[in-house]
Amino acid sequence: MATRTTGATRRGRVGWTSIHFFANPARFLRVARATYPWAAGATAALIVAGLVLGLYVAPPDYQQGDAYRIIFVHVPAAWMSLFVYVVIALCSVASLVWRHPLADLVAKSSAPVGAAFTFITLLSGSLWGQPMWGTWWVWDARLTSMLILFFLYLGYIALHAAFDDPAKGARVAAILALVGVVNVPIVKFSVDWWNTLHQPATISKIDAPSIDSSMIAPLLLMAAGFMAYYVTVLIPRVRAEIASRRIRNLRLAQVSR
Amino acid sequence: MVSVFLRLIGRELTLAVRGGIGTLMAVVFFVIAVTLFPLGVGPELGLLSRIAAGAVWVAALLAALLSLDRLFVADHEDGSLEQLMLGVLPLEFVVLAKAVAHWLTTGLPLAAAAPVLALLLNMSVDGLVILIVSLLLGTPILSLIGAVGAALTVGLRRGGALIALLVLPLYVPVLIFGVGAVEGAVLDVGVHANLSILAGGLVGALVLGPLAASAALRMTVE
Numbered sequence: 422m423a424t425r426t427t428g429a430t431r432r433g434r435v436g437w438t439s440i441h442f443f444a445n446p447a448r449f450l451r452v453a454r455a456t457y458p459w460a461a462g463a464t465a466a467l468i469v470a471g472l473v474l475g476l477y478v479a480p481p482d483y484q485q486g487d488a489y490r491i492i493f494v495h496v497p498a499a500w501m502s503l504f505v506y507v508v509i510a511l512c513s514v515a516s517l518v519w520r521h522p523l524a525d526l527v528a529k530s531s532a533p534v535g536a537a538f539t540f541i542t543l544l545s546g547s548l549w550g551q552p553m554w555g556t557w558w559v560w561d562a563r564l565t566s567m568l569i570l571f572f573l574y575l576g577y578i579a580l581h582a583a584f585d586d587p588a589k590g591a592r593v594a595a596i597l598a599l600v601g602v603v604n605v606p607i608v609k610f611s612v613d614w615w616n617t618l619h620q621p622a623t624i625s626k627i628d629a630p631s632i633d634s635s636m637i638a639p640l641l642l643m644a645a646g647f648m649a650y651y652v653t654v655l656i657p658r659v660r661a662e663i664a665s666r667r668i669r670n671l672r673l674a675q676v677s678r
Numbered sequence: 679m680v681s682v683f684l685r686l687i688g689r690e691l692t693l694a695v696r697g698g699i700g701t702l703m704a705v706v707f708f709v710i711a712v713t714l715f716p717l718g719v720g721p722e723l724g725l726l727s728r729i730a731a732g733a734v735w736v737a738a739l740l741a742a743l744l745s746l747d748r749l750f751v752a753d754h755e756d757g758s759l760e761q762l763m764l765g766v767l768p769l770e771f772v773v774l775a776k777a778v779a780h781w782l783t784t785g786l787p788l789a790a791a792a793p794v795l796a797l798l799l800n801m802s803v804d805g806l807v808i809l810i811v812s813l814l815l816g817t818p819i820l821s822l823i824g825a826v827g828a829a830l831t832v833g834l835r836r837g838g839a840l841i842a843l844l845v846l847p848l849y850v851p852v853l854i855f856g857v858g859a860v861e862g863a864v865l866d867v868g869v870h871a872n873l874s875i876l877a878g879g880l881v882g883a884l885v886l887g888p889l890a891a892s893a894a895l896r897m898t899v900e
Contacts, residue, residue: 580844604848608848
């Protein structure tokens with residue numbers, strides 16, 4: 422409804438502020454093709470800048486020495502793993518409510534990327550934990566809820582892949598994504614609760630009172646770089662999805678002829 | 679409407695009773711799974727009483743999972759699921775009736791068998807009572823969340839393994855608060871917070887579970 426009242430332009434086309442703007446795959450492909458080099462360039466520039474500032478300019482931590490520098494990968498990856506899950510949930514709403522065709526594709530294409538970010542978070546956290554805590558893994562509340570988020574991603578990907586008809590798989594997986602989004606805060610809360618019950622004296626990681634600006638700058642640069650990376654890998658993935666749907670439709674048309 | 683709802687539960691129970699030993703499989707699995715814990719960690723009584731709550735709850739989680747893949751599949755295969763979807767009863771209540779029947783045939787027997795098993799694991803008597811209460815509050819949530827998982831995978835060839843992957847992460851809070859209540863009783867630090875959260879979760883799952891499961895069924899069954 423919003424399309425007709427506010428989103429329509431003079432030529433009767435759907436304005437880009439409307440969520441229906443990208444419902445047309447051809448239009449999306451045009452915008453994506455124009456955006457892609459910029460996103461790729463931004464990824465390279467931001468990550469290089471973040472790494473230079475983070476590895477050479479930022480001083481070593483007074484307590485953790487150089488080991489803390491893994492924060493510049495770990496924290497942006499953790500942010501992205503949650504952000505991508507939110508993107509999937511929002512796309513699922515758009516898919517279920519408006520049958521938005523592109524939302525399906527974005528959600529499906531995002532899931533492996535989000536799972537990879539979650540895995541990187543777990544891996545880098547584990548690598549960080551070895552020198553800091555003296556063990557590869559602690560059942561810290563944050564680590565545990567990240568692990569469960571990783572399982573949710575795997576379930577989502579597996580459910581998507583289990584259906585022969587991709588459109589049906591997308592809608593069913595969308596319901597799972599929404600069930601998951603209701604559960605993520607409950608899981609987080611329950612794991613926090615569980616953790617305080619079992620081991621009250623967990624070493625807290627980065628709950629330092631403040632973080633120096635020489636450290637915050639590379640962190641934010643890396644976070645922006647990770648975001649640009651997400652857009653950069655998302656575009657070819659969605660394009661491949663559009664192409665594979667097209668091939669599938671052509672095959673079906675050929676068979677029915 | 680109410681009579682249709684009750685009759686649907688009755689139908690599920692009749693099917694379960696006539697299913698014979700297959701219906702009791704969840705409880706048999708539960709007993710065997712709990713028995714494996716002492717064999718795995720050793721017969722030392724102090725250790726067993728420390729892991730008793732967790733072992734019983736984890737086994738209950740897995741046992742509740744066992745029969746989920748048949749929840750809608752049998753009705754889907756012989757076409758009666760479509761009949762139920764077209765019938766007078768809203769699909770949400772069909773799902774609810776199925777979940778209630780699943781709980782009556784799985785969760786309730788588990789709660790009945792649990793105290794005996796917990797005794798074998800050297801749990802104190804205070805813990806036993808709360809174990810039963812927490813299972814009575816928690817296992818219906820397992821059935822309701824499980825119904826969502828079963829509805830999502832109903833048309834699939836290998837739905838069983840997929841259900842475990844979808845549902846087990848969602849079972850985590852039930853496990854945590856269930857075990858938390860029992861440990862609260864054993865250590866005498868209070869059980870009300872954990873039990874209240876479980877009860878709240880049950881109310882939430884009673885409302886949201888059938889909604890999500892019926893939305894999923896409308897898409898998987900065509």
